[in-house]
Every structure is written in structure tokens, then in C-alpha cells.
Amino acid sequence: MNKKYHIHTFGCQMNVHDSEKIAGVFSETGYQEASGFNEADVIVLNTCSIREKAEQKFYSELGRLKKIKKNNPNLKIAVAGCIAQQKGGKLFERFPYIDFIFGPNNIDKLQIWVTGNTVNSALEDNPDYSIKLIPAKREGRIRAWVSIIYGCNNFCAYCVVPFTRGREMSRRVSDIYNEIQSLAEQGFKEITLLGQNVNSYGKNLKITVDFPDLLKEIHKIEGIERIRFVTSHPRDLSDKLIEAMRDLPKVCEHIHLPIQSGSDMILNLMNRGYTYKEYRIKINNLRNAVHDIAITTDIITGFPGETEEDFQHTVAALSEIEYDGIFAFKYSKRPDTKALDLPNHVEDKVKSERLKKILDLQETITYKKNIRLKSELVEILVEGYSETDANKLTGRTRTNKIVNLYGEKEDIGKLIKIKILEAKLHSLFGEKVLT
Numbered sequence: 111m112n113k114k115y116h117i118h119t120f121g122c123q124m125n126v127h128d129s130e131k132i133a134g135v136f137s138e139t140g141y142q143e144a145s146g147f148n149e150a151d152v153i154v155l156n157t158c159s160i161r162e163k164a165e166q167k168f169y170s171e172l173g174r175l176k177k178i179k180k181n182n183p184n185l186k187i188a189v190a191g192c193i194a195q196q197k198g199g200k201l202f203e204r205f206p207y208i209d210f211i212f213g214p215n216n217i218d219k220l221q222i223w224v225t226g227n228t229v230n231s232a233l234e235d236n237p238d239y240s241i242k243l244i245p246a247k248r249e250g251r252i253r254a255w256v257s258i259i260y261g262c263n264n265f266c267a268y269c270v271v272p273f274t275r276g277r278e279m280s281r282r283v284s285d286i287y288n289e290i291q292s293l294a295e296q297g298f299k300e301i302t303l304l305g306q307n308v309n310s311y312g313k314n315l316k317i318t319v320d321f322p323d324l325l326k327e328i329h330k331i332e333g334i335e336r337i338r339f340v341t342s343h344p345r346d347l348s349d350k351l352i353e354a355m356r357d358l359p360k361v362c363e364h365i366h367l368p369i370q371s372g373s374d375m376i377l378n379l380m381n382r383g384y385t386y387k388e389y390r391i392k393i394n395n396l397r398n399a400v401h402d403i404a405i406t407t408d409i410i411t412g413f414p415g416e417t418e419e420d421f422q423h424t425v426a427a428l429s430e431i432e433y434d435g436i437f438a439f440k441y442s443k444r445p446d447t448k449a450l451d452l453p454n455h456v457e458d459k460v461k462s463e464r465l466k467k468i469l470d471l472q473e474t475i476t477y478k479k480n481i482r483l484k485s486e487l488v489e490i491l492v493e494g495y496s497e498t499d500a501n502k503l504t505g506r507t508r509t510n511k512i513v514n515l516y517g518e519k520e521d522i523g524k525l526i527k528i529k530i531l532e533a534k535l536h537s538l539f540g541e542k543v544l545t
């Protein structure tokens with residue numbers, strides 16, 4: 111047969127990992143990976159709907175595929191991911207050259223289409239999805255993503271995810287454990303547990319288990335040296351999780367804890383379920399319990415109703431908390447979300463100005479924090495050669511900072527001690543310390 115597939119992924123880590131599962135399904139069906147668009151018999155666009163820009167990127171890519179399909183009428187085009195789920199069959203009306211549409215909770219159904227059965231979409235509820243074992247064809251050999259909970263119940267006022275990924279569904283402890291055990295046997299060293307809100311883990315399961323309990327179980331697996339997780343919702347971050355992070359040595363000293371805004375009025379309009387003060391207490395508790403923990407966050411500028419005063423609260427929060435890094439975005443109107451109906455939408459120009467202020471401020475903070483690391487001894491997991499300089503190796507500290515260094519091929523996949531020699535805004539440079 112010798113047919114080939116190509117996947118183009120947009121969006122978050124969840125989508126990146128979903129693409130590994132999509133590749134896994136193709137692999138199982140006897141397909142091989144194409145070197146690019148032109149060699150492929152099937153192209154999958156795994157889409158993201160989080161902001162308007164992400165959606166635009168998908169439409170322009172789809173336009174490009176239309177031309178490729180003109181030259182190669184046998185080419186099949188599938189659309190997966192969050193836009194697929196949200197727009198559904200309407201996509202066929204606008205883009206009749208699409209062959210198959212499937213949502214994030216129906217990746218198991220891809221096989222039915224690939225093997226030639228006449229279905230053209232898989233967008234329905236799939237209540238058993240969390241107990242399906244979908245093989246993943248993973249990108250690396252050292253670090254792996256592992257899904258623990260699908261969906262989201264939070265309905266933050268700006269966010270499409272609850273509409274695209276459905277309600278929360280936790281995977282069973284034994285399935286997660288077995289998957290990681292097998293990764294350890296294959297030589298993987300680091301795993302990142304994935305969920306829109308990992309702190310909700312376990313709520314819908316028959317047995318009583320929560321996220322810290324799951325961490326404790328996974329911690330027992332020999333061969334896995336580092337455990338990470340994304341994302342934590344600040345409202346649900348418990349003292350029990352903080353204690354688990356403190357007590358479990360494999361759990362890395364890093365947490366991504368999206369604050370979104372420093373203003374209580376805006377947090378309330380966003381339906382986030384915490385005040386700045388409550389958030390601040392959790393940060394203090396984390397810092398007291400976990401020595402040198404790195405904290406990163408997400409910020410939205412120009413949410414409807416955000417006044418200059420509200421914005422100054424966000425500026426003050428960044429100065430006070432001093433994050434290790436942030437992702438900041440201009441508020442973007444999304445279909446179905448509550449925020450659409452809120453009064454006092456902010457002008458685009460103001461959103462942009464505020465975004466720039468936030469990013470500039472964070473640059474000075476990140477740089478200041480990186481400089482402090484100079485001369486420090488740290489452990490890194492070497493991931494491979496640097497993308498920007500093929501003479502150097504690259505790895506990450508336990509606090510998730512990228513470090514480049516000179517070293518040998520044999521170092522790849524190993525945990526090594528290094529000394530930080532140089533600190534830049536986006537990366538560090540170090541040298542191996544002989545032990």
C-alpha cells in the first residue's frame with residue numbers, strides 16, 4: 111500500500127500530543143510519515159481556536175491546500191482539533207474540498223475513515239474516550255507528553271476550550287501508570303502530565319483519587335527521572351499538591367499558574383474563581399514549600415471592562431510576583447463565550463499598548479532573574495542538539511529554563527551537572543562540571 115500522511119499542528123501542547131496520537135493511528139493502519147505536504151496522500155490540519163489569529167492561520171493554510179489538491183485530486187484533507195469541533199459540518203459548506211472532520215475527543219474514530227469506511231465526520235460525544243488506549247507516535251525519545259484529563263468544566267468567560275474539548279474526563283490511574291511504565295522501559299526520562307486543569311484530576315472517577323495521589327503513584331516508576339505537569343488552575347491548587355511537590359523529588363520545581371489579570375474586578379468578570387490576594391497566598395505557600403520554584407503565568411490584556419486602573423493592578427502583580435516567564439495575549443473575541451456580551455470592550459490600540467507594556471516589563475524581570483543564575487550549579491536533562499547552533503547541545507533545568515552547552519553526543523538523554531556561565535533573555539549557556 112505504502113500510503114503517506116502529513117500532519118500540521120496548531121495550538122497548545124494538548125494539540126501537539128493529539129497529533130502524536132493521530133500519527134499513532136496512521137502508523138497502526140500501515141501509513142508512513144510523508145516528508146511534507148507534496149508527498150502526502152492524506153494531510154491532517156490539527157487546528158486551534160483559542161484566539162482569532164490561530165483561526166486565521168488555519169484558513170490560510172487551508173487555502174494553500176486547496177491549490178495542492180487541484181494538482182493532486184487524490185489527496186485527502188482531514189481537519190482535526192478545536193476548530194473542527196467548534197465549526198463542525200459547517201466547514202464542509204465553506205470548504206467542500208475537506209474530506210473528513212474529527213474532534214479532539216474522537217481521535218480513535220480516525221481509523222474508521224482511514225480504512226475506507228464511508229464516514230465524513232466524527233464530532234459526537236464519545237463518553238468512553240478516556241478509557242480508550244490510543245497509541246502515540248512520539249516526537250522525541252527523552253521527554254514525553256501523557257494525557258491525564260481531557261476537557262474543561264471552568265467556562266472562563268473568554269475561553270473556547272470548554273466548547274471544543276467538552277466536559278472533564280479523567281483517565282484511569284492504571285492506564286496512565288501503564289503508559290508511563292512503558293515509556294520508562296523505552297528509555298524516556300521525563301514526562302509531562304497534560305490537562306487543561308490537572309487539579310481537577312479524579313473528580314469523575316469511580317475510585318477516590320486526586321492529582322497529588324496520582325503524582326505519588328507515578329513517582330514510583332523506575333527510570334522516569336523528572337515529572338512535570340500543565341496546567342494548574344489557581345483556584346484548585348491545593349495545599350496537598352504543594353506538599354506533594356515538596357516531598358516528591360522527581361516532581362520538578364516549576365509551576366505554570368495562569369493569573370490572567372491582577373484586578374479582582376476583572377478576575378470576577380472572567381469567572382476565574384479567585385481574588386488576587388488568594389492567588390498571592392498560594393504563590394507564597396509554593397515558594398515557602400518548594401525551594402527556588404520557578405513560576406510562570408498567562409496574562410490577557412484588554413479583557414472587556416478593563417480600565418487603566420485594572421491594568422495597573424496587573425502591572426503591579428507582575429512586579430510583585432516576579433515570574434520566571436509569562437505568555438501574554440491581547441483579549442480576542444471568541445464564538446459562544448460569555449465575554450462577548452460584556453459591556454465596554456477595549457479598543458484594539460489600547461489592548462496592544464497594554465500588551466507591549468506587560469511584555470517589556472517582564473523582559474526586565476526575566477533578564478534580572480536569569481542573571482542571578484550566573485555561576486550556579488544546576489542539573490539539566492540533555493535533549494539533543496540546539497536548533498539554533500548545531501555545535502551545541504541543549505537541555506532544560508528542573509525549573510524549565512533552556513541551557514545550551516558544548517558536549518558530546520553521549521550526553522543526550524542524560525542528566526548532567528553544569529555551571530551557568532552566561533545568562534541571556536531566552537536562554538542560558540553553561541559548561542559541564544566533572545563529578
Ligand code: SAH
Nearest residue numbers: 268269306341368408409439440441442444
Ligand atoms: N487551561 C489553561 C489555559 C488554556 S488556554 C488554563 O486555564 O490556564 C491558554 C491561555 O490562552 C489562557 O491561559 C489565556 O491566557 C489565553 N486565552 C484563552 N482564551 C483567550 C482569548 N479569548 N483571548 C486571549 N487570550 C486567551
Ligand code: SF4
Nearest residue numbers: 262264265266269271
Ligand atoms: Fe479555558 Fe479557563 Fe478551562 Fe483554562 S480553565 S481551558 S482558560 S475555560
Ligand code: F3S
Nearest residue numbers: 121122158159160192
Ligand atoms: Fe489548545 Fe487551541 Fe484547543 S490552545 S485546547 S488547541 S483551542
